[in-house]
Each structure stands twice: as structure tokens, then as C-alpha cells.
């Protein structure tokens with residue numbers, strides 16, 4: 374067997390990230406967005422463990438991880454619903470973890486075809502829960518995917534071709550995934566995705582991105598926190614962009630022809646999302662081809 378270096382492993386094997394889905398899953402559950410079937414004991418434990426840090430962050434900087442999570446999740450939901458209302462009915466939620474989005478969307482729009490996908494272990498875990506609760510069927514599936522695989526059963530190309538009507542557009546979502554990879558690595562995925570979306574005109578990609586704050590103290594603190602999270606998850610936690618313009622230019626370079634970078638501030642008062650004291654760090658990216 375070929376020995377791999379730690380650096381190589383961080384690119385080819387991203388299973389270390391998976392446990393973070395238990396924390397986000399607990400956040401969705403605590404805020405009334407999820408179903409009991411998706412609540413996990415580990416998630417509850419992580420939620421309690423994180424509470425003092427989240428409270429301190431809220432007091433000091435006027436926002437915390439939970440604020441950004443809820444902002445991104447609910448804005449992505451809103452943009453999905455807008456796209457469904459325009460007639461797109463095929464949805465692929467990559468890195469679904471314990472996201473309750475599939476359950477909620479299928480309840481509201483029974484005609485959509487919802488495919489949830491994650492690394493094999495997480496996909497099996499999610500599928501077994503949704504099977505017990507009776508949610509799975511021909512129009513609500515859970516399947517393995519690995520965004521780093523460029524060929525084979527778990528590649529994006531195979532999953533898309535096998536799952537959907539390839540003459541129709543698809544809404545593709547990655548939430549809570551891209552920041553665990555360096556910009557060069559995740560850009561390869563974005564380029565492949567843009568190519569597949571070009572073959573399915575009208576498709577939309579939704580994701581979030583965290584901007585690096587300009588304030589030096591906050592910048593330093595976040596870099597340190599990112600380093601810790603990177604070590605714990607064995608990944609390259611990265612802030613990819615300095616500002617909205619840089620994000621837009623980068624996505625254009627990956628092959629997306631239309632791009633909107635949504636600031637949560639624009640949804641205050643319109644959506645039921647928490648408000649940050651300062652400019653939120655999170656943005657939601659809506660990309661088309």
C-alpha cells in the first residue's frame with residue numbers, strides 16, 4: 374500500500390470534518406428548524422460544550438458562530454424557495470450532514486426531487502434515520518458523494534448523472550463545507566460543478582463564504598481559531614476572500630457566469646434571522662451559469 378504524507382491526507386481524505394455536522398445539526402434542532410429524528414447525543418454534548426465560547430463571542434464581537442450559522446442556513450433556504458418558485462424541482466444538497474432542509478423542503482414542496490449526499494459514513498447515518506422516520510422514497514434520497522473524487526461512483530459527475538433528469542436544471546447546495554478546504558482545492562470542485570451546470574442550463578449553486586475581517590485583532594483571533602479547527606478536523610480551514618468583489622471575481626474565473634454575493638444585512642427585517650452587531654462575516658453565494 375502506498376504511504377501518504379499528512380499533507381496528502383488533508384487533500385484526499387476529509388472524513389475528519391464529519392463530526393462538525395453533529396454540532397450544526399444540534400444548532401438547527403435547538404432553533405426549531407429540525408426534526409427529533411436528526412438530533413444526536415454527540416450534537417447535544419457539543420452544543421453544551423460550545424455554549425460558553427459562543428456567549429463570550431457574542432458579548433465581545435456582537436456575533437458568534439451560531440449567529441452566522443442561522444443567517445446562512447435561512448438565507449440559503451430562502452434562495453432555494455425562490456428558485457423552486459421559478460420552476461426548478463431537482464435539488465442536490467452536498468455535505469448534508471444532519472441538515473433538516475430535505476425534510477422541510479419536501480413537506481412544503483412534495484413534487485421536488487431531493488437528493489442529500491455526504492461522505493459514505495455520514496450518508497449511511499443520515500439515511501438510516503430518514504428511513505426509520507419514513508421520509509425516504511423515490512423523490513427523497515440519501516447517497517454517498519466525495520467532492521474530492523474526480524471519477525467513480527462517489528464523484529459529483531456520477532452522482533448528478535445517475536440521480537437526476539439531465540435535461541433539467543438542478544439546485545446544488547454546499548453548506549458548511551467549502552471553508553474546510555484551501556482555495557486551490559475547492560476551486561477544482563467549483564470548476565467541475567460549473568461545467569456540469571453549463572450542461573444543465575438554469576441550474577443554481579448556493580453556498581456560503583466567510584470573509585476575513587479587516588480589524589487586526591479580530592483577524593489574528595480568527596486565524597488562530599481557524600488553525601485550531603483545522604487541527605481538530607484534519608483539514609485546511611481557510612478564509613478564501615477578503616471582500617465581496619474578490620469572491621465574485623474568483624467564481625467568475627471558475628466558470629460561473631452570474632454571481633450574487635448576499636450579505637445577511639440585506640435580509641434583516643425580511644427573514645427571521647439573527648442580526649450581527651457589525652458587518653456579518655458570512656456571505657451567501659448564489660452562482661449561475
Ligand SMILES: C[S@@+](CC[C@H](N)C(=O)[O-])C[C@H]1O[C@@H](n2cnc3c(N)ncnc32)[C@H](O)[C@@H]1O
Nearest residue numbers: 387390391393394397468469470519520548549
Ligand atoms: C459542518 S458539516 C455541515 C453539515 C450540514 N451541511 C449543515 O450545515 O448542518 C460538514 C459536512 O461536510 C461533509 N464532508 C466532508 N468532506 C466531504 C467531502 N469530501 N465530500 C462531501 N462531503 C464532505 C461532512 O461529512 C459533514 O457532514
